[in-house]
Amino acid sequence: MKIPFHKACIGDNEIESVVDTLKSGWLTMGPKTVEFEKRFRNFTGARHAVSLNSATAALHLALKAVGIKPGDEVILPTNTFIATAEVVTYFDAVPVLCDIDDKMLNIDVKKINELITDRTKAIIPVHFAGTACDMDEILAIAKKNDLFVIEDAAHAVPATYKGKNIGTLGDITCFSFYATKTLATGEGGMATTDNEQYARKIKINRLHGISRDAWDRYSESGDWYYEVVDNGYKYNLTDICSALGLIQLEKLEWMRDKRAEIAGKYTAAFKDTVIKTPFVPADRESAWHLYVIRVQNRNELIKKLKEKGISTSVHFIPVHKHPYYKEKYKFIDSKYSVANACFEQYLSLPVYPDLTDVQIDYIIDTVIKYAR
Numbered sequence: 001m002k003i004p005f006h007k008a009c010i011g012d013n014e015i016e017s018v019v020d021t022l023k024s025g026w027l028t029m030g031p032k033t034v035e036f037e038k039r040f041r042n043f044t045g046a047r048h049a050v051s052l053n054s055a056t057a058a059l060h061l062a063l064k065a066v067g068i069k070p071g072d073e074v075i076l077p078t079n080t081f082i083a084t085a086e087v088v089t090y091f092d093a094v095p096v097l098c099d100i101d102d103k104m105l106n107i108d109v110k111k112i113n114e115l116i117t118d119r120t121k122a123i124i125p126v127h128f129a130g131t132a133c134d135m136d137e138i139l140a141i142a143k144k145n146d147l148f149v150i151e152d153a154a155h156a157v158p159a160t161y162k163g164k165n166i167g168t169l170g171d172i173t174c175f176s177f178y179a180t181k182t183l184a185t186g187e188g189g190m191a192t193t194d195n196e197q198y199a200r201k202i203k204i205n206r207l208h209g210i211s212r213d214a215w216d217r218y219s220e221s222g223d224w225y226y227e228v229v230d231n232g233y234k235y236n237l238t239d240i241c242s243a244l245g246l247i248q249l250e251k252l253e254w255m256r257d258k259r260a261e262i263a264g265k266y267t268a269a270f271k272d273t274v275i276k277t278p279f280v281p282a283d284r285e286s287a288w289h290l291y292v293i294r295v296q297n298r299n300e301l302i303k304k305l306k307e308k309g310i311s312t313s314v315h316f317i318p319v320h321k322h323p324y325y326k327e328k329y330k331f332i333d334s335k336y337s338v339a340n341a342c343f344e345q346y347l348s349l350p351v352y353p354d355l356t357d358v359q360i361d362y363i364i365d366t367v368i369k370y371a372r
């Protein structure tokens with residue numbers, strides 16, 4: 001049996017929607033993107049949703065919107081995809097890495113205070129695997145120290161924290177619609193915020209700093225005149241991607257329920273074994289983007305599973321271990337003892353709606369057989 005690590009859940013409706021867009025003659029940011037933003041805004045409950053071509057772009061423009069400057073420090077967890085740290089470096093600002101908690105593998109809120117200096121400007125919590133960070137604590141620290149909170153929610157739609165949707169908590173929340181994500185448009189992202197100024201800045205900066213987007217200018221109600229009011233970027237989403245996104249959004253909760261069901265089966269089967277299963281506190285609902293287990297023989301298990309046709313992945317190689325970052329920012333490995341210990345043990349199992357019961361049972365049996 002061959003089981004890929006991920007398979008996007010794309011059906012006839014997505015295909016029809018994309019074909020309709022191709023036939024419409026309007027391929028770049030236009031009516032579908034406007035509609036996608038509106039529906040995403042309604043879905044999360046945020047006042048504003050601005051689409052972008054990646055979460056990396058969303059994080060970049062979010063930091064720009066709140067005014068990050070050279071020399072500023074931004075605190076983020078070391079267990080994340082490199083994009084979270086990389087965007088900070090775009091400003092010649094400094095990524096300050098925080099260790100993670102042993103249970104959720106999210107930023108350890110107890111260790112944030114000791115990293116705050118008079119140069120600290122923002123915190124980027126990452127809702128790892130789709131489970132929200134301890135947001136009450138993070139928001140309280142931010143308020144006390146006058147810091148911005150930019151959430152990296154690349155894994156976290158749909159997800160909740162104490163009954164509130166991710167996308168409505170921090171100053172700006174950044175989502176990813178990359179091919180393997182819970183809502184996939186191939187490449188894509190969204191920034192949500194309740195702050196009109198931030199939304200406006202992100203909107204202008206996603207298209208060269210131009211005061212009006214192409215849809216505004218070329219649609220029937222449009223006009224040719226525009227002004228460049230900031231030095232922006234080319235970060236807009238296309239209508240082809242939004243056509244996909246609109247359909248994915250319609251079935252987002254159904255897909256999450258499917259993943260949650262698979263996660264539940266894994267967790268039940270791994271109970272009373274050597275396998276450590278993910279922890280989701282009772283006050284939050286995970287998006288289950290990843291199902292991360294911990295074992296003592298991680299490398300050997302990955303190899304065995306591969307031999308048996310099961311692809312897995314590792315999330316993540318901590319930022320402080322990557323040579324470029326280690327050398328440039330002089331990160332000291334021993335400061336991240338929890339992340340280091342977890343990194344030796346974790347691997348991610350396949351978790352997506354198209355997995356069949358036969359495949360799920362096969363994964364469970366094989367993992368239990370070879371895990372130590």
Ligand SMILES: Cc1ncc(COP(=O)(O)O)c(C=O)c1O
Pocket residue numbers: 053054055056057080081083084126152154155175176177178188189
């Ligand atoms: C935690 C995290 N942040 C940011 C990103 C970047 O997302 P994108 O590929 O949409 O730029 C990813 C992508 O894998 C991620 O996992």
